[in-house]
Amino acid sequence: MINRTAFFISDGTGITAGALGKLLEHFPSTHFKQVRLPFTNTLEKIRLAQEAIALATEEDGGRPVVIMTLGDIALRNSLKQCNAYFIDLFNTFIDPLGLELDQKPLTGAGIAHSVMGSSYNERMEAINFTLNHDDGMTNNGLEEAEVILVGVSRCGKTPTSVYLAMQFGVKAANYPLIPEDFERGTLPAVLHKHLGKIFGLTIKAERLHAVRNERRAGSFYASLDNCRQEIATAENLMRTAGITWADSTSRSVEELSAIILEKMRHPAISK
Template sequence: MNMPTSVMRTVFFVSDGTGITAETLGHSLLSQFEGTHYRQVRVPFVDSPEKARDCVQRIQEAGQRDGLRPIVVSTLVSAAAAEALLETDALVLNLFATFIEPLEQELGCKASRTIGQSHGRANSEDYAARIEAVNFTLAHDDGVSDVDLDKSDVILVGVSRSGKTPTSLYLALQFGIKAANYPLIPEDFERNRLPGALAPHRHKLFGLSISPDRLTQIRQERRPDSRYAALENCRWEIDQAQKLMRREGVRWLDSTTKSIEEIAATLMQTVKLDRHTF
């Protein structure tokens, strides 16, 4: 059934943990329905039937306000809490229940249904690796330091504001990848070569480019009406950066219409960085 585009419907992401998994999976599902509008509410740490009933109250209030049944995307592990969540007039999608029961049948054993299992002590080494990667990335942001670049997994290059910093931090936090980033500046274009500190690490370089119009828009927010943000200058810098990367054999992609997740996935596949998500 098609809904009028002016209708706002509330979606709850309910979890006994942070709610990130519920929200990520929920977004993936909802993105398949174009023209719909949602008011999103994340409800984390619902780890008891009592808290689930408090959540039910919020869901009912949202339904009364909207005049439409809310949608609830749940990753509750506790059967008692998940059952309490059903005491409301809403579409409740329990993603864990969808997959756990078939897995129990296939594996021939019962799931522990232990809250917080995915973030327990077994991941402590992975967590430490992520923190180490984030610290490394922050210390090597925007060419601040070229010390220990040999310890990096990848070095992002590109003109200022092309998306290097957010992509580097995402790689570090999500995958534990030590990602440095280095700006390509007019002096590099005039010398017609990469910054000297990067030459020994050419095999680790990956470039980001961006459309001139988008770059101008981003730079205007930082330095309005400056030469730095002028469309003509942005066009020149991007053109020079792309020529330099081609000449130096640096693999690169255009980040204009891509999300950080898409950039990271493409980068990891291109430079063959095999990491699992956390």
């Protein structure tokens, strides 16, 4: 395993540069220590960044990868006066895209300009909706939900709902399947009229057992036998109701969200 430090250096929040951290996952035999330096907007801060870069080079025995968004050309050139592998989003993306669009790019941090836009408000509204409709908390306003996730307790419904809301502005309710539903053998009555927007999550019994055991060690609820039983019954119930589902065991919330949006052909995919 090789060690390298990855710096994300930005004159703003560093959110865009930071998102590119995912690209580092294409190199699993390198261990990246990730360092974020937001609001690097003065020469003094550039100097501090350069010191940190020099120190990391010494510690790792290899030069750092620097992913940077700096609008100011003087700051940009100044930072590059040190030994690192630079990925400069202005040079590679923003300036060339400006030529394509025949427009001069804003040089400040881009994101601040969209705060009050409708999509931002939509996201905030979706988060509030999702938190208010977590874990079957209320049946009021389910008509407004764009997606309703169902599945056994602790199979990943909440983080997936929150991600859908935060990232895509999707109003995502979630509803646990519980022993009463299994005995009755049907979905909760309140969900019957919303079949078109229900998506199921399932999980491997061993994983559910481990997750539940962290909370309620040694309980019947957490036992491997009960987990197996609940999952089998829930999957049967979903199959009967014709609900599409995905296995959350080895998928991130990002992947689950993308699968759900594609399946629901949700307009968040295109907006």
